[in-house]
Amino acid sequence: MTNNGNGKIKPKMTFWEKLYFPEIIHGMTITMKAMFRPKFTRQYPEERWNPPPVFRGRPVLVVEDETGVERCVACGLCARVCPSLAIQVQAAETELDKERYPELFEINMLRCIFCGFCEEVCPEEAIIMSKDFELTFSEPKDAIFGKDKLLIPRSQLEDRLEFLKQYR
Amino acid sequence: MIAVVALIKIIVVVLVVLGAVAYLVLLERKISAYMQDRIGPNRVGPKGMFQPFADILKLVLKELIVPEQANGFVHALAPVISITVALSALAVIPFGNYIVIGGQKISLMIANVNIGVLYILAMSSLGVYGITLSGWSSNSKYSLLGGLRSSAQMISYELSLGLSIIGVLMIDGTLRLDRIVTAQGSGLWNIVYQPLGFLVFITAAFAETNRLPFDLPEAEPELVGGYHTEYSGMRWGLFFLSEYTSMIVSSALIVTLYFGGWSLPYVDYAAMFPNIAAIIEIVTFLAKTGIFIFIYMWVRWTLPRFRYDQLMNVGWKIMLPLAIVNLLGTGAVLLAVK
């Protein structure tokens, strides 16, 4: 490449490159070779992908296996930090040690942008990003995930919890 | 009787070509996929073999949208012109020598006119009407730009196309495509005598068929869809059909003019049983044409698009002089030999 002074960059070419046709043939051999390279396509519905723990899928609430109680104390920090206002928490009192629990916990999956801020801000490590990325709805109201869909036993989330312990 | 035979030939050729187009689309998608390390369509039917039917069904079922300010009649007419012209060019292509049915010799081309080459040139230049009219009638800036580019491009490349063919015509001394084939069958193919002419011809043919690297009339990144931006459904499908049909036609023409058409070197068809010879000829012709169609697609997925000024530069400053040099050279050599 040489700069010819008026800001335009002119590539320096040899005689054979200027002839153009040899370079076309060169390019065509490259594409022909590419035809026989191994393919990257994953046959998706049949061949599933298990994402690594760093993957941020839909946010879920961790439930302790032993007690069957969610970790969340309904502090509302996640709802506060969520940039897309996807989370709604309604607190209520409980006899348990943690004293508060979310009576209602809803994430609107049409709004969520999978930023992971909720996970970052949560003082209890109660809301974390799962590996679930297959989210389809036929109606907007189906996209609002209540506690029935959000509560996931801790044993299924070990990967991510381990990852958070190591890197955060 | 002649009319009936011609009609049958037309129907067979048109059906075969339209079927071939459907599968060429699939082939192109497969080739592009393989060149990009993908697999391509493989869901509809075994290995995606029924994909063309799904595509056609989709096109037929789609709504025809005509822009409000468009000129309705011309808007409807343009795709029809395109496909008609593309298909008509097939009429003079010889697919083989002749077959014998009921003791009658039937030649394997639809119309054996004595100005075959001129006819094809005329038809391919008419093709620009479809594109220009569609661009003009849709009343959209992108379509209009596409149409204008197409007319400018066609005019620039038509000249080199015609001039490069003249070399072949001088060597074989005829405008009839079947004679050009038989002349090559008894000796060397024209590509040996006309390598430069062939390069000019194939480049101009790419430009004539609006295929990459010369697909400026469509140029998706700049013009949305170019001249067919405002088309949908089967009208758009007709443009698609005509693009592939003209690809077939120009491949067939390249084969006929430069690669001996249906003939094979050192094969004596006259010694064979005529119908068997005819089958071999047709297969040879189709195979040769197929190779060039593959090259069309191969080039498309290899080269980037030319810029508009580059296109004009190549057309007027390189291709035209080359074609003229080729013409003069051929003339001088022919004079010296005779």
Ligand code: SF4
């Ligand atoms: S930040 Fe954690 S503890 Fe607080 S409401 Fe959200 S999920 Fe519950």
Ligand code: SF4
């Ligand atoms: S991942 Fe981000 S957008 Fe989604 S709920 Fe958590 S904070 Fe909100």
